[in-house]
Amino acid sequence: MTLRFDPAATLALGRDVLQHEAQALLTAEDALGNTDDFVRAVELILNIRGRLVVSGVGKSGHIGRKLAATFASTGTPAFFVHAAEAAHGDLGMITADDVVLGISYSGETNELLTVVPSIKRVGARLIAMTGNPASSLARHADAHINCHVEREACPLNLAPTASTTTTLALGDALAVACLSAKGFSKEDFARSHPGGALGRRLLIHVEDIMRSGDAVPSIEADVTVLDAVREITRKHIGMTAVVDHDGKLLGIFTEGDLRRLIERVGDIRELCIADVMTRTPHTIGARELAASAVQQLEAYQCNQLLVTDEEGRLIGALHMHDLMEAKVI
Known part of the structure; x- marks a missing residue:
């Protein structure tokens, strides 16, 4: 690996990445209305009697952790379970009252597919976020959110870049849609963030x-x-x-x-x-x-x-x- 640093080329590449990821989000927006799955996923989350359990591995796992935190702070009780840990005992955290949000761009991640039968057996509902509607994870899901991108922003088309950005944005869209449907207010947000500036402004008398x-x-x-x-x-x-x-x-x-x-x-x-x-x-x-x-x-x-x-x-x-x-x- 040889270092080749060109300031002008570096700036051009940075702008190209941003443009590529922005276009991927616009494409995802266009595709969102082509199925009823987004609405179905929101309904599943709104009707949860338990909690939203977010799961994934690798980069999808990192996105999942962030999304679980976003849901939890906006009125939907949620937590993250690593798919590999789920297969080694953490499945006990999931109940029939829960909804599982499984994230895998390929939709064929072994760790997730291994626990899908157990998720179904316990009676929990499954929302899949993948880049392949024909994948095993998507086919077993009660609702599928398509985060497919034509190409990664990485020049090698290898590092998850545009795909993770799209997955994160679609997860945020789910969380905000649930927030809005619940009538979640600034006061509710402050109660979830008592240590933040908004919490102090709205909770301290x-x-x-x-x-x-x-x-x-x-x-x-x-x-x-x-x-x-x-x-x-x-x-x-x-x-x-x-x-x-x-x-x-x-x-x-x-x-x-x-x-x-x-x-x-x-x-x-x-x-x-x-x-x-x-x-x-x-x-x-x-x-x-x-x-x-x-x-x-x-x-x-x-x-x-x-x-x-x-x-x-x-x-x-x-x-x-x-x-x-x-x-x-």
Whole structure:
């Protein structure tokens, strides 16, 4: 094997591979409506009482693992079983309530064909994804998805390239069709991805990350500005809420308010906080999404929000840093 690197030829080959695989997908799209098998496969998956079991070996196995993960994250319980392992005990994972998605481009993979009789015997349904509708796997399937390509993108027409891309895309099409039929929503997706950005935006509420109890800076309206400064310093959030004797929110006093007040009047030590506080503080409810707090902070161009209950009583405080630590932003 001799290294022959030509930058121009390399770029041309890269573009040719992409064009070849893109054309293979367009061909698969055209062929999809020629049979009822795609619709039948979706119906089989939608009617599963158990789980979707995806199986394959080699490159088909790698595609199968990805597809099982895609189905599982979009509302269809699914897992991957390597076909060779299935023949050595893992068939016990498959029940009559399951549907098996067997992937083999040739449709003649020995490991898969070995377990097909057992799959049928247990009563599970079989969906085959092959490049040969006349293959043994396709003929034994309850539904067949044709992922045939005229030629691989590999210049030698050997390495699985266009065929694996087409198989992956058709599997994604199955998963998305099932997702849509089930009415799977952003909220459902977030519940499957609690560690992801979408999960954090849709599942974390203000009450989950707000400061509460003694961590909330709070003073009553009859104290001095100097007392307010002390409270701001103790709580390290850049502001303090002002409440009445029953804890009802009356206003807010921030470090920015303090700077402007000093510039305007100079000596602020004897001033009453009720005379200089902002009487219309921005607030949010504890059950609102943390993402809504982000939107409010951006709209109001501020760093803090006060959290109140239905009666307007102060129950918490939220700072931009709290949202950042929770990775909501």
